[in-house]
Amino acid sequence: xxxNQSFAQNIVESGQxxxxxxxxxxxTETRAGTFRIWRGMGASGQLEDYSTSVSEGMVVLDAIxxxxxxxxxxxxVRWNCKAGKCGSCSAEINxxxxxxxxxxxxxxxxxxxxxxxxxxxxxxxxDLVTDVSSNFRAKKRIRKFTPRPPDAPDGTWRMAQSDADxxxxxxxxxxxxxxxxxxxxxxxxxxxxxxxxxxxxxxAAQLEMHPLDILDRTDELKESHGIGYCNITKxxxxxxxxxxxxxxNAIIPLKERVxxxxxDPIAKLVRLMRGSKSTDTGQGEAR
Amino acid sequence: xxxEVVQLTRRGFxxxxxxxxxxxxxxxxxxxxxxxxxxxxxxxxxxxFYAFGNYLSPFYSPLLFSDSPHAWIxxxxxxxxxxxxxxxxxxxxxxxxxxxxxxxxxxxxxxYKSFWxxxxxxxxxxxxxxxxxxxxxxxxxxNVHRYFLYVALVFLVILSSDAYKAMWFFNRDTGxxxxxxxxxxxxxxxxxxxxGGYTLGCHSLRHLVGGYLDQLSRAPVRKKTYDCVxxxxxxxxxxxxxxxxxVAFSDVFIRxxxxxxxxxxxxx
Numbered sequence: 001x002x003x004n005q006s007f008a009q010n011i012v013e014s015g016q017x018x019x020x021x022x023x024x025x026x027x028t029e030t031r032a033g034t035f036r037i038w039r040g041m042g043a044s045g046q047l048e049d050y051s052t053s054v055s056e057g058m059v060v061l062d063a064i065x066x067x068x069x070x071x072x073x074x075x076x077v078r079w080n081c082k083a084g085k086c087g088s089c090s091a092e093i094n095x096x097x098x099x100x101x102x103x104x105x106x107x108x109x110x111x112x113x114x115x116x117x118x119x120x121x122x123x124x125x126x127d128l129v130t131d132v133s134s135n136f137r138a139k140k141r142i143r144k145f146t147p148r149p150p151d152a153p154d155g156t157w158r159m160a161q162s163d164a165d166x167x168x169x170x171x172x173x174x175x176x177x178x179x180x181x182x183x184x185x186x187x188x189x190x191x192x193x194x195x196x197x198x199x200x201x202x203x204a205a206q207l208e209m210h211p212l213d214i215l216d217r218t219d220e221l222k223e224s225h226g227i228g229y230c231n232i233t234k235x236x237x238x239x240x241x242x243x244x245x246x247x248x249n250a251i252i253p254l255k256e257r258v259x260x261x262x263x264d265p266i267a268k269l270v271r272l273m274r275g276s277k278s279t280d281t282g283q284g285e286a287r
Numbered sequence: 288x289x290x291e292v293v294q295l296t297r298r299g300f301x302x303x304x305x306x307x308x309x310x311x312x313x314x315x316x317x318x319x320x321x322x323x324x325x326x327x328x329x330x331x332x333x334x335x336f337y338a339f340g341n342y343l344s345p346f347y348s349p350l351l352f353s354d355s356p357h358a359w360i361x362x363x364x365x366x367x368x369x370x371x372x373x374x375x376x377x378x379x380x381x382x383x384x385x386x387x388x389x390x391x392x393x394x395x396x397x398x399y400k401s402f403w404x405x406x407x408x409x410x411x412x413x414x415x416x417x418x419x420x421x422x423x424x425x426x427x428x429x430n431v432h433r434y435f436l437y438v439a440l441v442f443l444v445i446l447s448s449d450a451y452k453a454m455w456f457f458n459r460d461t462g463x464x465x466x467x468x469x470x471x472x473x474x475x476x477x478x479x480x481x482x483g484g485y486t487l488g489c490h491s492l493r494h495l496v497g498g499y500l501d502q503l504s505r506a507p508v509r510k511k512t513y514d515c516v517x518x519x520x521x522x523x524x525x526x527x528x529x530x531x532x533x534v535a536f537s538d539v540f541i542r543x544x545x546x547x548x549x550x551x552x553x554x555x
Contacts (some may be wrong), residue, residue, distance in 0.1 A: 094304060095410055096409070096410055097410065120298075159502070162510070163502050184413060184418075185418065188297055188406065188412065188418075189418040190414070191418070206384070211499065211501050211502045223368065227419045229418070229421070229422060231395065231396065231399045231420055232392050232393075232396035233406065234396050238409055248490070248521075250492045252494075255500050256491060257494075259433065260499060264430075
């Protein structure tokens with residue numbers, strides 16, 4: 001309880017510091033901004049308008065903290081690093097999934113109220129906080145990294161830098177789940193059980209394309225992970241704060257691997273003639 | 288403090304809190320694709336004005352059956368085509384490039400949005416509550432894309448040959464073919480370049496030339512090819528639109544020249 005109070009106090013102080021900065025910055029123009037913020041417990045709630053002073057350099061999260069400090073002390077918002085690296089402060093700003101800490105107020109039209117809502121793809125908990133645990137459950141369904149036996153007697157592996165570079169892009173993911181939020185399969189159709197979503201497909205691609213990994217996950221990708229639900233709208237790529245080319249570099253290559261193993265009779269024939277299970281020439285037993 | 292009651296339930300068709308003109312992009316895609324579809328269908332059924340001198344419209348290439356000197360097999364309508372079916376040489380070949388574009392990963396995303404509103408745009412409410420994706424019939428057929436790619440690569444060679452032939456003009460005085468460049472030559476060469484950029488940047492091709500390998504570094508030629516295809520793939524959307532518009536323009540150019548409305552300019 002004491003730690004909760006201390007945490008709440010930290011938030012309030014952070015907002016007060018932001019408010020003080022915005023009021024005292026020399027040469028910085030301060031103006032009023034209206035923020036239409038979702039307030040509510042669970043699925044029911046309402047958008048409420050809050051006015052606060054904003055100044056140059058502020059991001060939406062600063063404004064939210066300021067609003068907390070100025071009176072809405074019970075406004076729930078998840079945040080941590082304020083540097084776009086922890087992926088905690090995901091929300092919807094003017095209808096688009098974005099990180100609160102990386103959205104500058106200078107990018108927004110402050111003549112109209114700025115709408116801040118929780119991510120719609122996930123069950124709302126309170127105010128801007130949602131329950132994203134379905135993503136972690138889905139992640140458990142993806143078979144883990146399974147490397148081939150070590151290349152050297154000291155238990156280490158050898159791989160080319162260019163092969164490692166290919167999957168390195170996927171490791172930039174900060175698990176903000178904005179891609180999951182914008183994906184209409186999850187957002188509008190709530191098919192969380194049938195489709196793992198773009199974030200988890202990036203995770204699967206990272207494992208599937210890894211030069212050391214020997215598992216073939218195409219069967220699960222087609223069946224339980226539901227890759228066929230993706231209809232390539234590229235919205236996930238559009239909202240990714242780490243600029244991962246999710247659709248072109250992760251999802252479509254995985255779809256093509258599924259085609260290799262499930263929809264391409266010629267590839268099947270080639271595999272039969274070669275005596276291998278999959279078209280991949282990796283060294284694993286399943287490839 | 289003003290209040291507005293909003294439930295976090297599924298939004299209806301077109302509902303969103305987006306402030307931008309989200310409807311512009313799908314509308315433009317709808318207009319351009321629909322216009323192309325209407326024009327290409329009309330042009331395919333015309334069965335005339337598809338060649339002008341050494342120029343052949345890409346809508347009619349390869350010209351399988353025709354009286355034209357461009358034809359592969361001279362003569363009119365083949366006897367094995369039932370009389371009740373309309374005939375045009377374009378109808379025999381256009382299903383292949385059409386299928387290539389229809390199953391293209393880029394176009395799929397674009398027309399699902401603009402023609403089927405699935406979704407109308409990112410973070411915008413959809414008209415239907417049910418969704419089956421590409422898991423089931425009929426959309427599971429989209430997985431045939433690579434087969435259309437194989438045919439598209441053959442078509443690219445044929446269109447390159449047409450562009451080369453467009454550089455050889457018949458000289459009535461000498462009775463021989465002379466090298467030259469006309470406006471139509473440039474139109475057909477640009478057409479091949481744009482179609483090449485589109486076809487050779489295909490996602491399926493990227494996979495087939497090496498994308499399926501986890502250790503590409505062990506296959507240097509494949510690696511180089513994969514890098515080249517990836518380079519074109521990064522601009523796949525631009526290549527897709529430019530090649531679509533230009534292939535239609537190529538047909539318009541040759542059609543209007545053949546009709547005597549436009550005149551080809553011989554540069555040298």
